[in-house]
Amino acid sequence: MISIVTYWAILVPVFILTRMVYRRYASPLRSIPGPFLASCSRLWKVRSTVQENTHWDHLELHRKYGPVVRIAPNEVSFSSPQVARNLLSAGKRFYKTDFYSVFPPPENPDIFTEIREEVHAMKKKVANVPYSMAAMRQLSPFIDDTIEFLVSRMDGFCTDPTTVSKEDFYNWKKPQPILDLGNWLHYFAFDVLGEVAFGRSFGFLAAGLDKEDAIRTIDNSQKYNGIIGQVPEFDRFLRRNPLCKFVPSLDPGNNLITRIAKEEMAKRRPFEVEREGKGAGGDGREDLMASLIKGHLKDPQKFHEGDIFAVAHGAITKTNKLLTQLRGLRLNSLDNAILLLARTDRATRLLAPEIRNRRRRGRRHDPGHWEHRMAAGAESPYFQACLKEAMRLRPAVGLNITRYAPSPDGVEIDGRHYPAGTRLAVNGWVLHRDTEVFGQDAEFFRPERWLEDEENARVMERYMFQFGGGAHVCIGRNLALLEINKVCPRLLRDFDFQLVNPTCELKAKATFFVVQEGLEVYISRRGATA
Numbered sequence: 001m002i003s004i005v006t007y008w009a010i011l012v013p014v015f016i017l018t019r020m021v022y023r024r025y026a027s028p029l030r031s032i033p034g035p036f037l038a039s040c041s042r043l044w045k046v047r048s049t050v051q052e053n054t055h056w057d058h059l060e061l062h063r064k065y066g067p068v069v070r071i072a073p074n075e076v077s078f079s080s081p082q083v084a085r086n087l088l089s090a091g092k093r094f095y096k097t098d099f100y101s102v103f104p105p106p107e108n109p110d111i112f113t114e115i116r117e118e119v120h121a122m123k124k125k126v127a128n129v130p131y132s133m134a135a136m137r138q139l140s141p142f143i144d145d146t147i148e149f150l151v152s153r154m155d156g157f158c159t160d161p162t163t164v165s166k167e168d169f170y171n172w173k174k175p176q177p178i179l180d181l182g183n184w185l186h187y188f189a190f191d192v193l194g195e196v197a198f199g200r201s202f203g204f205l206a207a208g209l210d211k212e213d214a215i216r217t218i219d220n221s222q223k224y225n226g227i228i229g230q231v232p233e234f235d236r237f238l239r240r241n242p243l244c245k246f247v248p249s250l251d252p253g254n255n256l257i258t259r260i261a262k263e264e265m266a267k268r269r270p271f272e273v274e275r276e277g278k279g280a281g282g283d284g285r286e287d288l289m290a291s292l293i294k295g296h297l298k299d300p301q302k303f304h305e306g307d308i309f310a311v312a313h314g315a316i317t318k319t320n321k322l323l324t325q326l327r328g329l330r331l332n333s334l335d336n337a338i339l340l341l342a343r344t345d346r347a348t349r350l351l352a353p354e355i356r357n358r359r360r361r362g363r364r365h366d367p368g369h370w371e372h373r374m375a376a377g378a379e380s381p382y383f384q385a386c387l388k389e390a391m392r393l394r395p396a397v398g399l400n401i402t403r404y405a406p407s408p409d410g411v412e413i414d415g416r417h418y419p420a421g422t423r424l425a426v427n428g429w430v431l432h433r434d435t436e437v438f439g440q441d442a443e444f445f446r447p448e449r450w451l452e453d454e455e456n457a458r459v460m461e462r463y464m465f466q467f468g469g470g471a472h473v474c475i476g477r478n479l480a481l482l483e484i485n486k487v488c489p490r491l492l493r494d495f496d497f498q499l500v501n502p503t504c505e506l507k508a509k510a511t512f513f514v515v516q517e518g519l520e521v522y523i524s525r526r527g528a529t530a
C-alpha cells in the first residue's frame, strides 16, 4: 500500500509533466519555433526577467528562430516593425494583458495600468490636458530652474582650472572628483517631476542623494512588477497579500513620494480652490495635480477623486523611463557616446551657436523658444539625430509590450491565424534593429542615418516605438523630450566630460525599464581648463 506522501510525490510531477506536454503540443502555436522551455511553461520568461536580460534575450531569440518566436505556451514575439505598428494602433482591439494588473495601485489603476479600454480612454482624456505641449510650455521655467540648480551642483565636481591643465585633465594625471552622472540625472528627473506634478521639488538635488531610498524603492518595485507581471496570478500571494501591510518596508504608503503626493492632496482641499485657479503653491502655476483636480470637478463621475492621486502618483514612477533615456544617451562605443561628442568635431555641429548663445539672446522665456523648435529638429539637427539614434538602439522599456489577439475571432498576421486571447508581443530592442527599415548597419550607432534622406527618415520615424503607440502611446513624451532637449545641450554646452572607466561597458539591467549603472565621469567647465 503506497503512503499518502508517495502518492502525492508521484501525482504532482505527473500532473506537471502532462500539463507541459499538453501545452507544448496541443496548442495552435505548436509549429512556431522557440525555446523548448518556453513552449511548455512561462518559466523561460520568468527566468529572463529575473536575470534582468530580457532585451538581449529577445534579440538572441529572434536571431536564432526568425521573425516569429514562441516565448510562452500562449505567447509569441514578433520582430517586424510593421506588425508592431498594427498591434499598437488605436481601434484595432488589441487590448492590454493582465501583465499590467500587478502595477500598483491595483485597486485604482492609473492610465498605464488601466486595462479596461473605455475607462482608460476617459482617464486619458483628462490627463492629456496637463501633459500637452501648451501645459509643458507653462511649466518650462520650473524645468529651467531645476537645470540651473543641477548645473550649480555639478560645478561642485568640477576640476579646479587653476590646478589642472587641459592636458592633465584629458590624461587623468591629477586626482579629480568623480561625478556619478547617472545618479545626478536621476535626482534631476525626479525633482523636475516633483515640480511638474506637485509644484515642488522632492529635494533630491539639494540633498545630493536618494532621500529615504525613495528612488531605489521605485526601482525595486519595477523589478517586482516585471517579474510577477509574467505570472500575475502570484501577485495575490505576494504584494496583494494583506499581511504585507504589516511590514513597513513593503507598504508603499511609506515611500517619500507617496507621502508627498498624499500631503499635496490634503493641502488642496477643499478642491474648489483649484477651480478658481489659485493653485496650492500660491504662485499661480497649474501643476499636474491642479489640472487633474479641475478634471475631476468637471466630471466627478468619470474622473474620480481616487484617479487624481493614481494619475499624479503614477507619473512619478514613470520618471525612471525618462532617466533611463537620459542615461541611454551614453552608448556602447566611446566614439558614439553623446557625452563625449563635446570633445569631437561633430560636437561643433551639435553645440550649434544658436544653443550656446541662447541666453545671450534673451529668448529663454519666449513662447516659441529654442527647445520647442529644437525638439522639432529645427535647431541642432545633429543633436536630434543623436537623440533618435539613442532611443532607437536603447529604448527605455526593455520588456515586451504585449497585447491580446482580439475577441472573438482572433487575428491573422502574415498568413497565420492567432486565436482570441493569444498574447502577441513586441520588443523595442528587436524592432529598432530591423535592417529593412533602419538599414544594413542597424546594429550601429550612426546618427547620420537620420540626416541623409528625408523620406527615409520619415519611414524610420514611423517605425520607432520608444514611446509605444496608438491609444496607449506615452502620455509623458512631451515632457520627456522637453527635458532631454533642455538638459543635454545645456550640460554639453557648459561641461567637458571624461569617463572614469573609458573601456568599461555600463551595466544595463532590464527590469521593466533598462536601467544603466556606472556612468562615472570627471568634469570641468568648458573652456575653463588652462
Ligand code: HEM
Pocket (backbone or CB within 6 Å): 111, 112, 113, 124, 314, 315, 316, 318, 319, 321, 322, 323, 325, 326, 395, 396, 397, 401, 402, 465, 466, 467, 468, 469, 471, 472, 473, 474, 475, 476, 477, 479, 480, 481
Ligand atoms: C524618455 C522617457 C519615456 C519613455 C521612453 C517612455 C516610454 C513609454 C512607453 C514605451 C509606453 C507604452 C507602454 C505600453 O504600452 O505598455 C509609455 C506609456 C506611458 N508613459 Fe511613458 N515614457 C517616458 C516618459 C514618461 C514620463 C516622464 C511620464 C509621466 C510623467 C510617462 C507616463 C506614461 C504613461 C502614463 C503611460 C501609459 C499611457 C497609456 O497607456 O495610455 N512616461 N511610455
